[in-house]
Amino acid sequence: MSQTTATMGERVPDDVVEDILAHLPVKSLIRFRCVSKSWNSIITDPTFISKHLKLNLNQSESSMSTNTQSGYLLYTTEDKDSSSSSKELCTVVCNNNRTLTQVSRFEIPSFFDKYMIVGFCNGLFCLASREKELCHIIYLWNPSIRMLKKLVATRFNRKHNESATIGFAYDSLNNDFKILRIVCNAMFNESEAEAEIYTLSSDSWRKVVVSMESLRGYEPNIGTICDVWGPFKFYNGALHALAFTVGYSFILSFDISDESFHEIMMPRNHLDLVSINFTELAVYKGSPADFVFARDHGNERGGRFLCHIWVMEKYGVSKSWTRKFVIPMEWVWIGHFFGCTNNGELLIKNATGLVSIDPESQNQNILAIEDANWVAFSANSMESLVLLDGGSFITQNVYTDSEKESEEEKKNSDVCSMDDLGSASGSGGGLGSGSSGDGDSRATS
Protein backbone atom coordinates (compact mmCIF):
# COMPACT_ATOMS: atom_id res chain seq x y z
CA MET A 1 0.00 0.00 0.00
CA SER A 2 1.43 3.34 -0.97
CA GLN A 3 1.48 6.01 1.61
CA THR A 4 -0.83 8.23 -0.39
CA THR A 5 -3.63 5.69 -0.44
CA ALA A 6 -3.41 5.16 3.28
CA THR A 7 -3.74 8.88 3.86
CA MET A 8 -6.59 9.02 1.36
CA GLY A 9 -8.82 6.82 3.42
CA GLU A 10 -8.48 9.06 6.42
CA ARG A 11 -9.10 12.22 4.49
CA VAL A 12 -12.36 11.32 2.81
CA PRO A 13 -15.22 12.83 4.79
CA ASP A 14 -18.50 10.96 5.29
CA ASP A 15 -20.57 12.99 2.89
CA VAL A 16 -18.07 12.31 0.11
CA VAL A 17 -18.12 8.61 1.00
CA GLU A 18 -21.88 8.74 0.54
CA ASP A 19 -21.53 10.41 -2.84
CA ILE A 20 -19.12 7.71 -3.95
CA LEU A 21 -21.35 4.93 -2.68
CA ALA A 22 -24.32 6.40 -4.55
CA HIS A 23 -22.48 5.68 -7.79
CA LEU A 24 -21.93 2.00 -7.03
CA PRO A 25 -23.98 -0.83 -8.48
CA VAL A 26 -26.40 -2.65 -6.19
CA LYS A 27 -24.39 -5.86 -5.89
CA SER A 28 -21.29 -4.02 -4.69
CA LEU A 29 -23.29 -2.02 -2.18
CA ILE A 30 -24.83 -5.10 -0.62
CA ARG A 31 -21.37 -6.63 -0.35
CA PHE A 32 -19.95 -3.46 1.16
CA ARG A 33 -22.45 -3.58 4.00
CA CYS A 34 -19.79 -5.78 5.62
CA VAL A 35 -17.04 -3.18 5.41
CA SER A 36 -17.90 -1.45 8.65
CA LYS A 37 -20.86 -0.52 10.84
CA SER A 38 -20.76 3.00 9.49
CA TRP A 39 -20.94 1.82 5.86
CA ASN A 40 -23.74 -0.58 6.77
CA SER A 41 -25.85 2.18 8.27
CA ILE A 42 -25.20 4.50 5.32
CA ILE A 43 -26.18 1.85 2.79
CA THR A 44 -29.36 0.82 4.59
CA ASP A 45 -30.48 4.35 5.36
CA PRO A 46 -33.70 5.44 3.57
CA THR A 47 -32.21 8.80 2.59
CA PHE A 48 -29.27 7.08 0.93
CA ILE A 49 -31.54 4.58 -0.80
CA SER A 50 -33.51 7.47 -2.21
CA LYS A 51 -30.34 9.28 -3.28
CA HIS A 52 -29.04 6.16 -5.01
CA LEU A 53 -32.38 5.70 -6.77
CA LYS A 54 -32.49 9.27 -8.04
CA LEU A 55 -28.94 9.09 -9.31
CA ASN A 56 -29.68 5.87 -11.16
CA LEU A 57 -32.85 7.37 -12.61
CA ASN A 58 -30.94 10.35 -13.97
CA GLN A 59 -28.27 8.13 -15.44
CA SER A 60 -30.73 5.78 -17.07
CA GLU A 61 -32.68 8.70 -18.48
CA SER A 62 -29.63 10.22 -20.09
CA SER A 63 -28.62 6.91 -21.60
CA MET A 64 -32.05 6.07 -22.94
CA SER A 65 -31.75 7.41 -26.43
CA THR A 66 -28.44 6.00 -27.49
CA ASN A 67 -27.06 4.98 -30.83
CA THR A 68 -26.69 1.35 -29.98
CA GLN A 69 -29.85 0.23 -28.28
CA SER A 70 -33.57 0.82 -28.28
CA GLY A 71 -34.82 -0.38 -24.94
CA TYR A 72 -35.06 -3.59 -22.98
CA LEU A 73 -37.19 -6.67 -22.82
CA LEU A 74 -38.02 -8.28 -19.52
CA TYR A 75 -39.43 -11.78 -19.49
CA THR A 76 -40.04 -14.77 -17.27
CA THR A 77 -39.10 -18.24 -18.30
CA GLU A 78 -38.49 -21.73 -17.00
CA ASP A 79 -34.86 -22.42 -16.20
CA LYS A 80 -34.41 -25.62 -18.12
CA ASP A 81 -30.81 -26.17 -17.04
CA SER A 82 -31.48 -26.17 -13.35
CA SER A 83 -32.70 -29.39 -11.80
CA SER A 84 -35.10 -27.57 -9.53
CA SER A 85 -36.87 -26.16 -12.60
CA SER A 86 -37.16 -22.70 -11.13
CA LYS A 87 -38.52 -19.75 -13.02
CA GLU A 88 -36.28 -16.86 -13.87
CA LEU A 89 -36.73 -13.21 -14.63
CA CYS A 90 -34.45 -12.17 -17.47
CA THR A 91 -33.57 -8.79 -18.88
CA VAL A 92 -32.09 -8.33 -22.33
CA VAL A 93 -31.14 -5.19 -24.16
CA CYS A 94 -32.53 -4.66 -27.66
CA ASN A 95 -29.56 -3.75 -29.80
CA ASN A 96 -30.25 -1.68 -32.86
CA ASN A 97 -29.08 -4.51 -35.10
CA ARG A 98 -31.98 -6.56 -33.76
CA THR A 99 -29.88 -8.82 -31.58
CA LEU A 100 -30.56 -9.23 -27.90
CA THR A 101 -27.89 -9.24 -25.23
CA GLN A 102 -28.52 -10.55 -21.76
CA VAL A 103 -28.21 -8.01 -18.99
CA SER A 104 -29.40 -9.91 -15.96
CA ARG A 105 -31.08 -13.06 -14.80
CA PHE A 106 -32.76 -13.52 -11.43
CA GLU A 107 -34.42 -16.49 -9.86
CA ILE A 108 -38.10 -16.01 -9.10
CA PRO A 109 -39.23 -17.25 -5.66
CA SER A 110 -41.28 -20.38 -6.22
CA PHE A 111 -44.31 -19.20 -4.28
CA PHE A 112 -44.76 -16.46 -6.87
CA ASP A 113 -46.39 -19.15 -9.00
CA LYS A 114 -49.68 -18.09 -7.49
CA TYR A 115 -49.05 -14.43 -8.29
CA MET A 116 -48.97 -12.35 -11.39
CA ILE A 117 -46.95 -9.30 -12.27
CA VAL A 118 -49.28 -6.30 -12.35
CA GLY A 119 -46.61 -3.72 -12.92
CA PHE A 120 -42.94 -2.86 -12.67
CA CYS A 121 -41.09 0.36 -12.41
CA ASN A 122 -37.49 1.37 -11.87
CA GLY A 123 -36.35 -2.06 -10.79
CA LEU A 124 -39.28 -2.77 -8.50
CA PHE A 125 -42.02 -5.27 -9.34
CA CYS A 126 -45.55 -5.47 -8.02
CA LEU A 127 -47.29 -8.83 -7.88
CA ALA A 128 -50.87 -9.61 -6.90
CA SER A 129 -52.35 -12.89 -5.89
CA ARG A 130 -54.32 -14.84 -8.46
CA GLU A 131 -56.21 -17.15 -6.17
CA LYS A 132 -57.51 -14.46 -3.90
CA GLU A 133 -59.63 -12.81 -6.50
CA LEU A 134 -59.88 -9.50 -4.81
CA CYS A 135 -56.09 -9.36 -4.73
CA HIS A 136 -55.72 -8.19 -1.20
CA ILE A 137 -52.32 -9.84 -0.88
CA ILE A 138 -49.76 -7.92 -2.88
CA TYR A 139 -46.00 -8.26 -3.03
CA LEU A 140 -43.35 -5.71 -3.89
CA TRP A 141 -40.24 -7.43 -5.22
CA ASN A 142 -36.80 -6.05 -5.89
CA PRO A 143 -35.02 -8.88 -7.71
CA SER A 144 -31.65 -7.11 -7.85
CA ILE A 145 -31.26 -7.24 -4.07
CA ARG A 146 -33.35 -10.39 -3.61
CA MET A 147 -35.86 -8.73 -1.31
CA LEU A 148 -39.59 -8.63 -1.16
CA LYS A 149 -42.28 -6.99 0.90
CA LYS A 150 -45.70 -8.38 1.60
CA LEU A 151 -48.61 -5.97 1.65
CA VAL A 152 -52.10 -6.71 2.89
CA ALA A 153 -54.84 -4.51 1.50
CA THR A 154 -58.42 -4.18 2.71
CA ARG A 155 -60.19 -7.44 2.60
CA PHE A 156 -63.62 -6.93 1.11
CA ASN A 157 -66.39 -9.41 1.71
CA ARG A 158 -67.25 -10.83 -1.63
CA LYS A 159 -70.98 -10.66 -2.03
CA HIS A 160 -71.73 -10.39 -5.68
CA ASN A 161 -69.37 -10.00 -8.54
CA GLU A 162 -66.78 -7.71 -7.17
CA SER A 163 -63.44 -7.66 -8.85
CA ALA A 164 -60.22 -5.85 -8.09
CA THR A 165 -57.85 -4.02 -10.38
CA ILE A 166 -54.33 -3.05 -9.43
CA GLY A 167 -51.96 -0.39 -10.72
CA PHE A 168 -48.32 0.20 -9.75
CA ALA A 169 -46.30 3.33 -10.44
CA TYR A 170 -43.47 5.59 -9.35
CA ASP A 171 -44.44 9.12 -8.41
CA SER A 172 -41.38 11.09 -9.47
CA LEU A 173 -42.73 14.34 -8.03
CA ASN A 174 -42.88 12.91 -4.54
CA ASN A 175 -40.17 10.23 -4.92
CA ASP A 176 -42.52 7.49 -3.89
CA PHE A 177 -43.79 4.17 -5.17
CA LYS A 178 -47.55 3.82 -5.12
CA ILE A 179 -50.11 1.09 -5.65
CA LEU A 180 -53.73 1.74 -6.62
CA ARG A 181 -56.39 -0.87 -5.92
CA ILE A 182 -59.94 -0.49 -7.16
CA VAL A 183 -62.73 -2.87 -6.26
CA CYS A 184 -65.85 -2.67 -8.40
CA ASN A 185 -69.18 -4.37 -8.35
CA ALA A 186 -70.28 -5.66 -11.71
CA MET A 187 -73.93 -5.40 -10.74
CA PHE A 188 -74.90 -1.99 -12.00
CA ASN A 189 -75.52 0.60 -9.34
CA GLU A 190 -75.25 -1.89 -6.51
CA SER A 191 -72.47 -0.01 -4.80
CA GLU A 192 -69.82 2.55 -5.50
CA ALA A 193 -66.45 1.43 -6.71
CA GLU A 194 -64.00 1.59 -3.84
CA ALA A 195 -60.40 2.55 -4.20
CA GLU A 196 -57.40 2.65 -1.95
CA ILE A 197 -53.82 3.66 -2.44
CA TYR A 198 -50.62 2.35 -0.89
CA THR A 199 -47.52 4.50 -0.64
CA LEU A 200 -44.14 2.97 0.14
CA SER A 201 -43.02 6.04 2.05
CA SER A 202 -45.84 5.69 4.58
CA ASP A 203 -46.05 1.89 4.26
CA SER A 204 -49.81 2.11 4.60
CA TRP A 205 -53.07 2.04 2.68
CA ARG A 206 -55.41 4.99 2.45
CA LYS A 207 -58.88 5.24 0.97
CA VAL A 208 -59.33 7.31 -2.18
CA VAL A 209 -62.69 8.58 -3.31
CA VAL A 210 -63.66 7.55 -6.81
CA SER A 211 -65.85 10.44 -7.66
CA MET A 212 -67.61 10.53 -10.97
CA GLU A 213 -68.14 14.27 -10.52
CA SER A 214 -64.46 14.74 -11.01
CA LEU A 215 -64.79 13.16 -14.40
CA ARG A 216 -65.59 15.68 -17.05
CA GLY A 217 -67.82 15.11 -20.03
CA TYR A 218 -71.25 13.69 -19.38
CA GLU A 219 -74.13 14.46 -17.05
CA PRO A 220 -73.64 13.61 -13.39
CA ASN A 221 -75.31 10.64 -11.81
CA ILE A 222 -74.68 8.24 -14.64
CA GLY A 223 -73.93 5.54 -12.18
CA THR A 224 -70.88 3.93 -10.80
CA ILE A 225 -67.95 2.28 -12.45
CA CYS A 226 -68.93 -1.36 -12.67
CA ASP A 227 -65.86 -2.91 -14.18
CA VAL A 228 -62.22 -2.12 -14.78
CA TRP A 229 -59.99 -4.22 -17.00
CA GLY A 230 -56.55 -4.22 -15.49
CA PRO A 231 -53.86 -4.15 -14.58
CA PHE A 232 -53.37 -0.44 -15.04
CA LYS A 233 -50.69 0.75 -17.44
CA PHE A 234 -48.52 3.63 -16.34
CA TYR A 235 -47.59 6.44 -18.70
CA ASN A 236 -47.82 10.23 -18.90
CA GLY A 237 -47.65 10.34 -15.12
CA ALA A 238 -50.92 8.44 -14.69
CA LEU A 239 -52.29 4.93 -14.41
CA HIS A 240 -54.71 3.98 -17.17
CA ALA A 241 -57.22 1.17 -17.61
CA LEU A 242 -60.34 0.47 -19.62
CA ALA A 243 -63.40 0.99 -17.44
CA PHE A 244 -67.11 0.36 -17.90
CA THR A 245 -70.16 2.11 -16.62
CA VAL A 246 -73.79 2.04 -17.71
CA GLY A 247 -73.86 2.22 -21.46
CA TYR A 248 -70.30 2.93 -22.37
CA SER A 249 -66.64 2.29 -21.82
CA PHE A 250 -63.92 4.82 -21.19
CA ILE A 251 -60.33 5.03 -20.04
CA LEU A 252 -60.07 5.60 -16.33
CA SER A 253 -56.91 7.49 -15.55
CA PHE A 254 -55.41 8.17 -12.16
CA ASP A 255 -52.82 10.91 -11.81
CA ILE A 256 -50.20 9.40 -9.56
CA SER A 257 -48.94 12.65 -8.07
CA ASP A 258 -52.12 14.48 -7.17
CA GLU A 259 -54.08 11.23 -6.87
CA SER A 260 -57.08 12.37 -8.89
CA PHE A 261 -59.25 10.36 -11.24
CA HIS A 262 -60.03 11.43 -14.77
CA GLU A 263 -62.00 10.07 -17.65
CA ILE A 264 -60.80 9.77 -21.22
CA MET A 265 -63.51 8.98 -23.72
CA MET A 266 -63.07 6.12 -26.14
CA PRO A 267 -63.94 6.50 -29.83
CA ARG A 268 -67.62 5.92 -30.43
CA ASN A 269 -68.59 2.39 -31.39
CA HIS A 270 -65.02 1.24 -31.76
CA LEU A 271 -65.93 -2.04 -30.15
CA ASP A 272 -68.92 -2.56 -32.43
CA LEU A 273 -67.21 -5.24 -34.39
CA VAL A 274 -68.34 -8.78 -34.78
CA SER A 275 -66.49 -11.41 -32.82
CA ILE A 276 -64.08 -9.47 -30.72
CA ASN A 277 -61.62 -11.83 -29.13
CA PHE A 278 -60.29 -9.27 -26.71
CA THR A 279 -59.23 -5.65 -26.43
CA GLU A 280 -56.35 -4.21 -24.50
CA LEU A 281 -54.89 -0.80 -23.81
CA ALA A 282 -51.21 -0.12 -24.39
CA VAL A 283 -48.93 2.73 -25.41
CA TYR A 284 -48.15 3.20 -29.08
CA LYS A 285 -45.14 5.46 -29.59
CA GLY A 286 -45.98 7.53 -26.53
CA SER A 287 -49.72 7.82 -27.20
CA PRO A 288 -52.56 5.91 -25.56
CA ALA A 289 -53.77 3.17 -27.85
CA ASP A 290 -56.43 0.49 -27.83
CA PHE A 291 -55.70 -2.81 -29.51
CA VAL A 292 -58.78 -4.74 -30.60
CA PHE A 293 -58.19 -8.33 -31.64
CA ALA A 294 -61.15 -9.56 -33.64
CA ARG A 295 -62.28 -11.98 -36.28
CA ASP A 296 -62.93 -10.50 -39.67
CA HIS A 297 -65.97 -12.03 -41.32
CA GLY A 298 -66.10 -9.44 -44.05
CA ASN A 299 -63.36 -11.20 -45.93
CA GLU A 300 -64.42 -13.60 -48.65
CA ARG A 301 -61.88 -16.14 -47.46
CA GLY A 302 -63.63 -15.85 -44.15
CA GLY A 303 -62.34 -16.26 -40.65
CA ARG A 304 -59.35 -13.94 -40.88
CA PHE A 305 -58.05 -12.53 -37.67
CA LEU A 306 -57.36 -8.84 -37.41
CA CYS A 307 -55.82 -6.44 -34.96
CA HIS A 308 -57.34 -2.95 -35.04
CA ILE A 309 -55.10 -0.32 -33.53
CA TRP A 310 -56.77 2.86 -32.33
CA VAL A 311 -54.40 5.62 -31.31
CA MET A 312 -55.29 8.77 -29.41
CA GLU A 313 -53.00 11.12 -31.28
CA LYS A 314 -53.41 13.92 -28.78
CA TYR A 315 -53.43 12.85 -25.16
CA GLY A 316 -56.78 13.53 -23.51
CA VAL A 317 -58.48 14.75 -26.67
CA SER A 318 -61.04 12.10 -27.51
CA LYS A 319 -61.72 13.54 -30.97
CA SER A 320 -58.15 12.63 -31.83
CA TRP A 321 -58.77 8.88 -31.70
CA THR A 322 -57.77 7.41 -35.04
CA ARG A 323 -57.95 3.85 -36.22
CA LYS A 324 -54.36 3.90 -37.37
CA PHE A 325 -53.81 0.31 -38.44
CA VAL A 326 -55.70 -2.85 -39.19
CA ILE A 327 -53.28 -5.74 -39.29
CA PRO A 328 -54.08 -9.27 -40.33
CA MET A 329 -52.36 -11.79 -38.14
CA GLU A 330 -52.31 -15.26 -36.70
CA TRP A 331 -54.68 -15.98 -33.86
CA VAL A 332 -53.66 -14.40 -30.54
CA TRP A 333 -55.02 -15.59 -27.23
CA ILE A 334 -55.98 -13.15 -24.53
CA GLY A 335 -53.00 -12.60 -22.31
CA HIS A 336 -50.57 -13.09 -25.17
CA PHE A 337 -50.35 -9.48 -26.24
CA PHE A 338 -47.64 -7.75 -24.26
CA GLY A 339 -47.80 -4.14 -25.34
CA CYS A 340 -45.48 -2.29 -27.70
CA THR A 341 -41.82 -1.40 -27.88
CA ASN A 342 -40.52 2.15 -28.25
CA ASN A 343 -40.62 1.68 -32.01
CA GLY A 344 -44.29 0.78 -31.91
CA GLU A 345 -43.78 -2.92 -32.55
CA LEU A 346 -46.35 -5.21 -30.97
CA LEU A 347 -45.05 -7.92 -28.68
CA ILE A 348 -47.11 -11.00 -29.29
CA LYS A 349 -46.97 -14.68 -28.52
CA ASN A 350 -48.60 -16.64 -31.31
CA ALA A 351 -48.27 -20.07 -32.84
CA THR A 352 -44.83 -19.13 -34.19
CA GLY A 353 -43.58 -18.15 -30.78
CA LEU A 354 -42.66 -14.80 -29.30
CA VAL A 355 -42.64 -12.21 -32.06
CA SER A 356 -42.61 -8.49 -32.60
CA ILE A 357 -44.85 -7.15 -35.32
CA ASP A 358 -44.30 -3.80 -36.98
CA PRO A 359 -47.75 -2.36 -37.69
CA GLU A 360 -46.51 -0.22 -40.59
CA SER A 361 -44.73 -2.89 -42.57
CA GLN A 362 -46.66 -5.77 -40.99
CA ASN A 363 -43.35 -7.59 -40.73
CA GLN A 364 -43.10 -10.17 -38.05
CA ASN A 365 -39.77 -10.70 -36.30
CA ILE A 366 -39.17 -13.76 -34.21
CA LEU A 367 -37.56 -12.77 -30.94
CA ALA A 368 -34.55 -14.79 -29.94
CA ILE A 369 -35.91 -15.43 -26.50
CA GLU A 370 -36.46 -18.81 -24.97
CA ASP A 371 -40.06 -19.75 -24.31
CA ALA A 372 -41.43 -16.94 -22.16
CA ASN A 373 -44.61 -16.77 -20.10
CA TRP A 374 -44.62 -13.05 -19.59
CA VAL A 375 -42.85 -10.33 -21.54
CA ALA A 376 -42.70 -6.59 -21.28
CA PHE A 377 -40.82 -3.78 -22.91
CA SER A 378 -39.02 -1.24 -20.79
CA ALA A 379 -37.31 1.95 -21.90
CA ASN A 380 -34.80 1.69 -19.09
CA SER A 381 -33.14 -1.01 -17.08
CA MET A 382 -32.17 -0.11 -13.61
CA GLU A 383 -31.51 -1.55 -10.25
CA SER A 384 -32.11 0.07 -6.92
CA LEU A 385 -31.87 -0.57 -3.21
CA VAL A 386 -35.57 0.07 -2.64
CA LEU A 387 -36.94 -2.32 0.00
CA LEU A 388 -33.51 -2.78 1.59
CA ASP A 389 -34.68 -0.81 4.61
CA GLY A 390 -37.99 -2.54 5.09
CA GLY A 391 -38.37 -5.73 3.16
CA SER A 392 -37.69 -9.39 3.78
CA PHE A 393 -34.86 -11.42 2.36
CA ILE A 394 -35.84 -14.11 -0.05
CA THR A 395 -34.95 -17.30 1.70
CA GLN A 396 -36.59 -20.67 2.02
CA ASN A 397 -38.28 -19.43 5.19
CA VAL A 398 -40.25 -16.84 3.33
CA TYR A 399 -41.73 -19.53 1.14
CA THR A 400 -42.82 -21.77 4.01
CA ASP A 401 -44.11 -18.85 6.10
CA SER A 402 -46.24 -17.76 3.20
CA GLU A 403 -47.76 -21.22 2.89
CA LYS A 404 -48.54 -21.35 6.59
CA GLU A 405 -50.22 -17.98 6.38
CA SER A 406 -52.51 -18.89 3.55
CA GLU A 407 -53.61 -21.95 5.52
CA GLU A 408 -54.50 -19.75 8.48
CA GLU A 409 -56.28 -17.26 6.33
CA LYS A 410 -58.52 -19.92 4.90
CA LYS A 411 -59.47 -21.11 8.38
CA ASN A 412 -60.22 -17.68 9.80
CA SER A 413 -61.61 -16.22 6.68
CA ASP A 414 -65.16 -15.09 6.34
CA VAL A 415 -64.46 -14.19 2.78
CA CYS A 416 -65.92 -16.40 0.14
CA SER A 417 -62.71 -17.23 -1.62
CA MET A 418 -61.89 -19.20 -4.69
CA ASP A 419 -60.51 -22.28 -3.06
CA ASP A 420 -59.68 -23.99 -6.24
CA LEU A 421 -56.01 -23.10 -6.12
CA GLY A 422 -54.80 -24.69 -9.27
CA SER A 423 -57.44 -23.41 -11.57
CA ALA A 424 -56.98 -19.71 -12.11
CA SER A 425 -58.97 -19.93 -15.28
CA GLY A 426 -57.08 -20.68 -18.38
CA SER A 427 -53.61 -20.24 -17.06
CA GLY A 428 -51.04 -22.77 -16.12
CA GLY A 429 -49.84 -21.02 -13.05
CA GLY A 430 -48.68 -17.78 -11.66
CA LEU A 431 -46.46 -15.62 -13.68
CA GLY A 432 -47.84 -17.53 -16.58
CA SER A 433 -50.40 -16.01 -18.79
CA GLY A 434 -49.53 -12.39 -19.15
CA SER A 435 -50.34 -9.30 -17.26
CA SER A 436 -53.88 -8.63 -18.25
CA GLY A 437 -55.71 -11.08 -16.10
CA ASP A 438 -56.56 -14.63 -16.78
CA GLY A 439 -58.87 -16.46 -19.11
CA ASP A 440 -62.38 -15.16 -19.33
CA SER A 441 -62.57 -13.16 -16.18
CA ARG A 442 -60.81 -10.16 -17.56
CA ALA A 443 -61.75 -7.93 -14.73
CA THR A 444 -59.72 -9.72 -12.15
CA SER A 445 -56.13 -8.87 -11.87
Added chain:
Amino acid sequence: MALELKSSDNKIFEVEELVAVQSETIKSLVEDGCADNVIPLPNVDSKTLELVLDWCKNHVDMKLDEEKLKEYEDKFIEVDQAVLYDLLLAANYLNIKDLLNRACQKVADMLKGKTPEQIRETLNIVNDFSPEEEEEIRKENLWAFEE
Protein backbone atom coordinates in the same frame (compact mmCIF):
# COMPACT_ATOMS: atom_id res chain seq x y z
CA MET B 1 -14.80 40.52 -14.33
CA ALA B 2 -11.86 38.74 -12.82
CA LEU B 3 -11.49 37.13 -9.43
CA GLU B 4 -8.38 36.21 -7.54
CA LEU B 5 -8.10 32.85 -5.84
CA LYS B 6 -5.31 31.85 -3.48
CA SER B 7 -4.34 28.21 -3.06
CA SER B 8 -3.19 26.62 0.19
CA ASP B 9 0.41 27.04 -0.90
CA ASN B 10 -0.13 30.75 -1.46
CA LYS B 11 -0.24 30.82 -5.23
CA ILE B 12 -2.62 33.37 -6.74
CA PHE B 13 -4.83 32.46 -9.69
CA GLU B 14 -6.67 35.08 -11.66
CA VAL B 15 -9.90 33.79 -13.20
CA GLU B 16 -12.93 35.09 -15.02
CA GLU B 17 -15.96 35.30 -12.73
CA LEU B 18 -17.97 33.23 -15.20
CA VAL B 19 -15.47 30.41 -14.84
CA ALA B 20 -15.07 30.65 -11.08
CA VAL B 21 -18.76 30.63 -10.24
CA GLN B 22 -19.05 27.05 -11.49
CA SER B 23 -18.08 26.54 -7.89
CA GLU B 24 -21.19 27.08 -5.81
CA THR B 25 -18.97 27.99 -2.89
CA ILE B 26 -17.30 30.82 -4.79
CA LYS B 27 -20.64 31.80 -6.31
CA SER B 28 -22.13 32.40 -2.85
CA LEU B 29 -19.14 34.50 -1.87
CA VAL B 30 -19.57 36.62 -4.98
CA GLU B 31 -23.29 37.03 -4.36
CA ASP B 32 -22.66 38.00 -0.77
CA GLY B 33 -20.23 40.61 -1.92
CA CYS B 34 -17.22 39.00 -0.25
CA ALA B 35 -15.20 38.51 -3.39
CA ASP B 36 -13.59 41.88 -3.74
CA ASN B 37 -10.29 40.81 -2.32
CA VAL B 38 -8.33 37.66 -2.90
CA ILE B 39 -10.39 34.59 -2.02
CA PRO B 40 -8.36 32.19 0.11
CA LEU B 41 -8.85 28.46 -0.52
CA PRO B 42 -6.86 26.82 2.27
CA ASN B 43 -8.12 23.36 1.38
CA VAL B 44 -6.90 23.26 -2.20
CA ASP B 45 -3.26 23.20 -3.28
CA SER B 46 -2.08 24.95 -6.43
CA LYS B 47 -1.62 21.78 -8.45
CA THR B 48 -5.20 20.73 -7.84
CA LEU B 49 -6.61 24.22 -8.20
CA GLU B 50 -5.01 24.51 -11.61
CA LEU B 51 -6.73 21.32 -12.73
CA VAL B 52 -10.05 22.39 -11.25
CA LEU B 53 -9.92 25.74 -13.00
CA ASP B 54 -9.12 24.00 -16.26
CA TRP B 55 -12.27 21.91 -15.82
CA CYS B 56 -14.33 24.99 -15.10
CA LYS B 57 -12.95 26.93 -18.03
CA ASN B 58 -13.61 24.12 -20.47
CA HIS B 59 -17.14 23.73 -19.17
CA VAL B 60 -17.77 27.35 -20.02
CA ASP B 61 -16.07 27.12 -23.43
CA MET B 62 -17.54 23.82 -24.55
CA LYS B 63 -20.97 24.31 -23.03
CA LEU B 64 -22.78 23.86 -26.31
CA ASP B 65 -20.75 20.97 -27.67
CA GLU B 66 -21.83 17.89 -25.74
CA GLU B 67 -19.65 15.46 -27.59
CA LYS B 68 -16.50 17.53 -27.25
CA LEU B 69 -17.21 18.07 -23.59
CA LYS B 70 -17.66 14.38 -22.94
CA GLU B 71 -14.37 13.67 -24.71
CA TYR B 72 -12.66 16.26 -22.54
CA GLU B 73 -14.21 14.91 -19.34
CA ASP B 74 -13.19 11.34 -20.12
CA LYS B 75 -9.60 12.38 -20.69
CA PHE B 76 -9.55 14.73 -17.74
CA ILE B 77 -10.54 12.09 -15.22
CA GLU B 78 -7.82 9.66 -16.29
CA VAL B 79 -5.48 10.58 -13.49
CA ASP B 80 -3.72 8.56 -10.85
CA GLN B 81 -5.39 7.79 -7.57
CA ALA B 82 -3.71 10.48 -5.50
CA VAL B 83 -4.68 13.22 -7.94
CA LEU B 84 -8.18 11.76 -8.23
CA TYR B 85 -8.71 12.03 -4.51
CA ASP B 86 -7.39 15.56 -4.44
CA LEU B 87 -9.83 16.46 -7.19
CA LEU B 88 -12.64 14.73 -5.34
CA LEU B 89 -12.01 16.66 -2.15
CA ALA B 90 -11.56 19.93 -4.00
CA ALA B 91 -14.79 19.43 -5.92
CA ASN B 92 -16.57 18.74 -2.65
CA TYR B 93 -15.08 21.74 -0.89
CA LEU B 94 -15.71 24.07 -3.81
CA ASN B 95 -19.08 22.48 -4.51
CA ILE B 96 -18.65 21.87 -8.24
CA LYS B 97 -21.43 19.37 -8.91
CA ASP B 98 -20.43 17.95 -12.26
CA LEU B 99 -16.80 17.47 -11.28
CA LEU B 100 -17.82 15.86 -8.01
CA ASN B 101 -20.16 13.54 -9.86
CA ARG B 102 -17.52 12.53 -12.38
CA ALA B 103 -14.84 12.00 -9.75
CA CYS B 104 -17.19 9.93 -7.58
CA GLN B 105 -18.11 7.80 -10.57
CA LYS B 106 -14.44 7.17 -11.31
CA VAL B 107 -13.70 6.18 -7.72
CA ALA B 108 -16.81 3.99 -7.64
CA ASP B 109 -15.64 2.24 -10.81
CA MET B 110 -12.36 1.48 -9.07
CA LEU B 111 -14.06 0.10 -6.01
CA LYS B 112 -16.93 -1.86 -7.44
CA GLY B 113 -15.40 -5.27 -7.99
CA LYS B 114 -13.59 -5.42 -4.69
CA THR B 115 -14.22 -7.51 -1.61
CA PRO B 116 -14.96 -5.83 1.71
CA GLU B 117 -11.42 -6.67 2.84
CA GLN B 118 -9.93 -4.93 -0.13
CA ILE B 119 -12.12 -1.90 0.45
CA ARG B 120 -10.95 -1.63 4.03
CA GLU B 121 -7.35 -1.80 2.89
CA THR B 122 -7.75 0.75 0.11
CA LEU B 123 -9.58 3.26 2.24
CA ASN B 124 -7.97 2.44 5.54
CA ILE B 125 -11.21 1.56 7.29
CA VAL B 126 -11.33 -0.38 10.53
CA ASN B 127 -13.67 -3.34 10.66
CA ASP B 128 -15.78 -2.76 13.75
CA PHE B 129 -18.08 -5.72 13.15
CA SER B 130 -17.75 -8.80 15.30
CA PRO B 131 -17.18 -11.98 13.28
CA GLU B 132 -20.74 -13.08 14.09
CA GLU B 133 -22.26 -9.79 12.95
CA GLU B 134 -20.33 -9.86 9.70
CA GLU B 135 -21.28 -13.47 9.11
CA GLU B 136 -24.95 -12.60 9.60
CA ILE B 137 -24.85 -10.06 6.78
CA ARG B 138 -22.93 -12.39 4.49
CA LYS B 139 -25.35 -15.23 5.11
CA GLU B 140 -28.36 -13.16 4.15
CA ASN B 141 -26.69 -11.97 0.98
CA LEU B 142 -24.64 -14.91 -0.27
CA TRP B 143 -25.43 -14.05 -3.87
CA ALA B 144 -23.59 -10.72 -3.58
CA PHE B 145 -20.37 -12.53 -2.71
CA GLU B 146 -20.51 -15.01 -5.54
CA GLU B 147 -18.74 -14.80 -8.89
